[in-house]
Amino acid sequence: MRYLRLCLLLAAPVVAAGQPVALKPEALGFSSPRLENLHAAMQREIDTKQLAGITTLLMRHGKVVEERSYGVRDLATGAPMTRDTIFRIYSMTKPVTGVAMMILYEEGKWHPTDPIAKFIPEFAALKVFKGVDTSGNLLTEAPAHPPTMAELMTHTAGFTYGVFGNTPVDKLYGSAAILSAPNLPDMMHRLAGIPLLYQPGSKWVYSVSMDIQGYIIEKITGKSLPAFMEERIFKPLKMSDTAFFVPQEKRARFATLYSGGPAGELVPIGAATGPRADYVTQPGAASGGGGLASTARDYARFAQMLLNHGALDGVRILAPSTVDLMTANHLAPKLLTGEFAIGKTVMRAGHGWGYDFAVFTDPLAADEVVGRGTYYWEGAADTWFWIDPTNDLIFIGMTQRMFGNGQPPMAFRSRGPVYGALVNPKL
Numbered sequence: 001m002r003y004l005r006l007c008l009l010l011a012a013p014v015v016a017a018g019q020p021v022a023l024k025p026e027a028l029g030f031s032s033p034r035l036e037n038l039h040a041a042m043q044r045e046i047d048t049k050q051l052a053g054i055t056t057l058l059m060r061h062g063k064v065v066e067e068r069s070y071g072v073r074d075l076a077t078g079a080p081m082t083r084d085t086i087f088r089i090y091s092m093t094k095p096v097t098g099v100a101m102m103i104l105y106e107e108g109k110w111h112p113t114d115p116i117a118k119f120i121p122e123f124a125a126l127k128v129f130k131g132v133d134t135s136g137n138l139l140t141e142a143p144a145h146p147p148t149m150a151e152l153m154t155h156t157a158g159f160t161y162g163v164f165g166n167t168p169v170d171k172l173y174g175s176a177a178i179l180s181a182p183n184l185p186d187m188m189h190r191l192a193g194i195p196l197l198y199q200p201g202s203k204w205v206y207s208v209s210m211d212i213q214g215y216i217i218e219k220i221t222g223k224s225l226p227a228f229m230e231e232r233i234f235k236p237l238k239m240s241d242t243a244f245f246v247p248q249e250k251r252a253r254f255a256t257l258y259s260g261g262p263a264g265e266l267v268p269i270g271a272a273t274g275p276r277a278d279y280v281t282q283p284g285a286a287s288g289g290g291g292l293a294s295t296a297r298d299y300a301r302f303a304q305m306l307l308n309h310g311a312l313d314g315v316r317i318l319a320p321s322t323v324d325l326m327t328a329n330h331l332a333p334k335l336l337t338g339e340f341a342i343g344k345t346v347m348r349a350g351h352g353w354g355y356d357f358a359v360f361t362d363p364l365a366a367d368e369v370v371g372r373g374t375y376y377w378e379g380a381a382d383t384w385f386w387i388d389p390t391n392d393l394i395f396i397g398m399t400q401r402m403f404g405n406g407q408p409p410m411a412f413r414s415r416g417p418v419y420g421a422l423v424n425p426k427l
Helices: 002-011 032-047 090-106 121-125 149-153 168-175 184-192 209-221 225-234 248-253 296-307 320-326 410-421
Strands: 053-060 063-071 128-132 138-141 257-260 266-269 351-353 358-360 375-378 384-388 393-398
Touching (some): 032 063, 053 296, 053 410, 090 225, 090 296, 090 320, 121 184, 149 209, 296 384, 384 410, 393 410
Antiparallel strands (some): 053 063, 053 393, 128 138, 351 358, 375 384, 384 393
């Protein structure tokens, strides 16, 4: 059986820059009839008008099991969803930023034990939120230790986002317009004037940490984040449709972004929210936490590189040991109690956080069916992916409906059908 699997791997073309070739699902361990459960789950969201359109891509052993599109990319024009549709992937940018950071880690430019202030001196004076006095004024204290790069990579450094919480610190993020800073140095300057939400290492709070990483990448390399990613990740991996903006010649393939209206109906957003949301031009503050646009095929190439322990099509991006470090859980047991979460993603027994990924260390303990060591993340507009090294499997899902007000949890709705169809996992 090991020999058969090796033959499959050697013969299997990864998703190419052009048209990928799929085998019959049975050749890769899947049941075609049982995959109909996945198709029905995806189509149901279209039929009930929860989503305009979806693209999915399922791979195993480096080969395409199936690639499907449902619905339309724009309700007004009826333009069909296609396999080369470009999506705002928002927080699926985070793992890409993590890979950029790990490239620099391999070059000896930073270490997990380094204080963040080594790269951002303004952060040396950061205080920690302690509470408010009787007049409502913020009370602060010194950090128990300077927040480290490892904590920055794991959302445990003390930062927040300003949009998911209602604490006094979150409100300061809003009033300082952290996410609207015109450039990354200005964002860092604004953050330096706001206390950390909690003592470093004491909590897990989803945060702007990956935007901070983007700035550190720029400072270490002397290049813009878009330029560094293009040179070291996108170009080598032939991710030709991945960038921080969508040029004019590709905009016909750019999916319309929707949110939920008062009655739950799909309401288009994009141009009305400004050019940054519509990805018209290269942003002044390229967001390492959520700024990329991409396609399912491009992201599959990125995912396959990671599943291959850092290499794809003869190009090596990272060493195997670095991918292992990146995709291991780095949260202490005290943080895996179910107290800390973002949306449906809960840090708990069997589920933690690596460097810019969520990680299943023990899926059964976490009530999940994925393979041990599966790592994943999602985007705010309901894009999602997971990489399962145990089953040598990748799944990419792309749609465009912003979080909140009726957004369906597509990552959760796809896992059961996918693994329910994997009837021969030893193949």
